[in-house]
Amino acid sequence: MSHSKEIMVKMYTTMNRIRMFESMLQEYFAAGKIPGFVHLYLGEEAVAVGACSCLTDRDSITSTHRGHGHLIAKGGDLKLMMAEIFGKSTGYCKGKGGSMHIADFDLGILGANGIVGGGGPLATGAALAAKYKKTDDVTICFFGDGASNQGTTQESLNMASAWKLPVVFVNENNGYGISCPQCKSMAVTDIADRAAAYDMPGVVVDGNDVLAVHEAVGEAVKRARRGEGPTLVECKTYRWRGHFEGDACTYRCTEELNEWMAKDPIPRFEEKLVESGLATAEELEGVKAAVKKELDAALEFAQSSPLPELSALLDDVYA
Amino acid sequence: MAKKTYLQALNEALAQEMEKDQSVFILGEDVGQFGGCFGVTQGLFDRFGEGRVMDTPITESVIVGAAAGAAASGLRPVAELMFVDFIGVALDQLFNQAAKMRYMFGGKAKVPMVLRMPQGAGIGAAAQHSQSLEAWFMHIPGLKVAIPSTPYDAKGMLISAIRDDNPVVFLEHKLLYGVEGDVPEESYAIELGKADIKREGTDVTVVATSRMVHSALEAAEILAKDGISLEVVDPRCLLPLDTGTILDSVRKTHALVIAHEAVGFAGPGAEIAAQVAEKAFDYLDAPITRVAAPFCPVPFSPPLEQAFIPGAGDIVKAVRALR
Structure with a gap:
């Protein structure tokens, strides 16, 4: 644990921001307050936080349909996110995008994405732009185990490696592509093995250990900044909820879920922080209380914000 | 130049x-x-x-x-x-x-x-x-x-x-x-979404795109000999579509033939025809006609391929059929 207290507590705070944000969405979705559908990130917080804590505001990410965690970890504004998910005009996208299409270009968030495997080529392009402009900016492409089987992902890995582009492919392997378990959809056990096909490093980490993710992605980011090309980091994790809220999850058993919930990344990190003396239990309680307040404010903002005017329907189709 | x-x-x-x-x-x-x-x-x-x-x-x-x-x-x-x-x-x-x-x-x-x-x-x-x-x-x-x-x-x-x-x-x-x-040698920009009238005429509007613009101009030459005057409108851009120029031309000629190399069914001409039918129906003296490729994949063998590609002759035929 070589990091400063400030960085560690910030990571802990962000994990809690994601956890509480998603829990709040779970509650309000069940109550019928949120239109459309949502894919929650509960249980996977260590991946987004471990990875994004290696980046600066100048670096970029591409995200997925399960993107709230990535956006929060990259600095996304909770009020604007919450309002967007509630379909309000004050949201990040003025209510035009919703849960799967939130972006903040100023923070390098190039968008969540409704298409599985849609982000790979975009991340490759963002990394190409960084190289073209001769900056040392890095792009992280988050993608799931399902997306790892898409041609777009494999094509992106190939071109990024051939061109030594500054991109890090962070695979969130939560074991299921919707209902289909990994063993049915691919022959490999470790998605990171596929890196060898593109002559790039492939690393497997415990995706429920925020520090392990941070270390692995940190190395990959450094390598990318040095101009040595991409890395594939596979983070083994699990989603606590179904693919979407309302998914009955008949395809997996309670024992499996319980096993993973016992590996909850937040208490694990909490223990480390307290044991190492970087923070006291009271301090961490304080963090949670502050996050709770922040989320209450975000919810209040979202709920009290107006729905979009119908006159906005045709705005922003073109620049 | x-x-x-x-x-x-x-x-x-x-x-x-x-x-x-x-x-x-x-x-x-x-x-x-x-x-x-x-x-x-x-x-x-x-x-x-x-x-x-x-x-x-x-x-x-x-x-x-x-x-x-x-x-x-x-x-x-x-x-x-x-x-x-x-x-x-x-x-x-x-x-x-x-x-x-x-x-x-x-x-x-x-x-x-x-x-x-x-x-x-x-x-x-x-x-x-x-x-x-x-x-x-x-x-x-x-x-x-x-x-x-x-x-x-x-x-x-x-x-x-x-x-x-x-x-x-x-x-x-x-x-x-x-x-x-x-x-021209120098750099110049043509606004996207602005049609161009490639040949002015009075009797029939032919809205043609891409290579079919050249076929339409050829057809215009042929028909001119019979005293039929074609106005050839090239939208140049299909999105945005300069419906204004197309409608103005149809209001003048009262007849419309649409020519493109894409397959006719649900092709670009379908949208152009719909726009004119919705906005200038009263100006039309004849049904709107489309000259387009038939509904099949592009064939390989030269005679079949030639039969697939619409050309000036098809436009001439379509215009004559209007009258």
Whole structure:
């Protein structure tokens, strides 16, 4: 644990921001307050936080349909996110995008994405732009185990490696592509093995250990900044909820879920922080209380914000 | 003014914009030293270097998607697919990503990319290398669709497309690459979404696109001998579509023939016909007629391919049938 207290507590705070944000969405979705559908990130917080804590505001990410965690970890504004998910005009996208299409270009968030495997080529392009402009900016492409089987992902890995582009492919392997378990959809056990096909490093980490993710992605980011090309980091994790809220999850058993919930990344990190003396239990309680307040404010903002005017329907189709 | 081919005009547009703006670069299959499948990027690799004229792997999804990602990150990529038919493997990156970013992100994204794609039949390339797919792209809000017919338009429209802050699908007809016309040396921009009346006339409006503009002009010559005066309107851009110019022409001539090489059923002509039927029905003295390819894939064998491609004779026949 070589990091400063400030960085560690910030990571802990962000994990809690994601956890509480998603829990709040779970509650309000069940109550019928949120239109459309949502894919929650509960249980996977260590991946987004471990990875994004290696980046600066100048670096970029591409995200997925399960993107709230990535956006929060990259600095996304909770009020604007919450309002967007509630379909309000004050949201990040003025209510035009919703849960799967939130972006903040100023923070390098190039968008969540409704298409599985849609982000790979975009991340490759963002990394190409960084190289073209001769900056040392890095792009992280988050993608799931399902997306790892898409041609777009494999094509992106190939071109990024051939061109030594500054991109890090962070695979969130939560074991299921919707209902289909990994063993049915691919022959490999470790998605990171596929890196060898593109002559790039492939690393497997415990995706429920925020520090392990941070270390692995940190190395990959450094390598990318040095101009040595991409890395594939596979983070083994699990989603606590179904693919979407309302998914009955008949395809997996309670024992499996319980096993993973016992590996909850937040208490694990909490223990480390307290044991190492970087923070006291009271301090961490304080963090949670502050996050709770922040989320209450975000919810209040979202709920009290107006729905979009119908006159906005045709705005922003073109620049 | 110098005579140049359609291909030279495109090449000149690329060179001039690259000279002017460091953020413009080219990516695609064999666009580098090889000069592009049809030669459009010839000489640009030597002039601007591999840093700005990039040979990609055969990976259409990433060509289109990386262009979109780079455009969203502040550059102005010009991507080339060898044949429009290859868009099939890359369509998601165009219509779900590039075209929608601006709207779904609430107006914050800009995606200033151009996707150049040769299309059309006539070189014996058969079903997977000969289609005219403009109608697909016209159906997607967020895209612009340019389809120039002359060297002059090709240069000015490509310059506009590169400067445009939206994703522009730029459709070039393979058989037009060798067509010559007057093209000024200097840089100039032709507004996307502005039709051009290629020949004024009084009796029948022919709205024609791409190579069919030339067929329509040929038909106009033939019919002029019989005292029938065609007005040939080239929309130049199908999205946005300059319906105003088309409607004005129909209100003057009271008759409309639409000519394109795409398959007729649900082709671009269907939209043009609908626009005129909705907005100028009372001005029409005859049913709207479409001259287009038949409803089949493009065949290989030369006589079959020729039978597939609509031409001046079909336009002449269609016009005569109106009267």
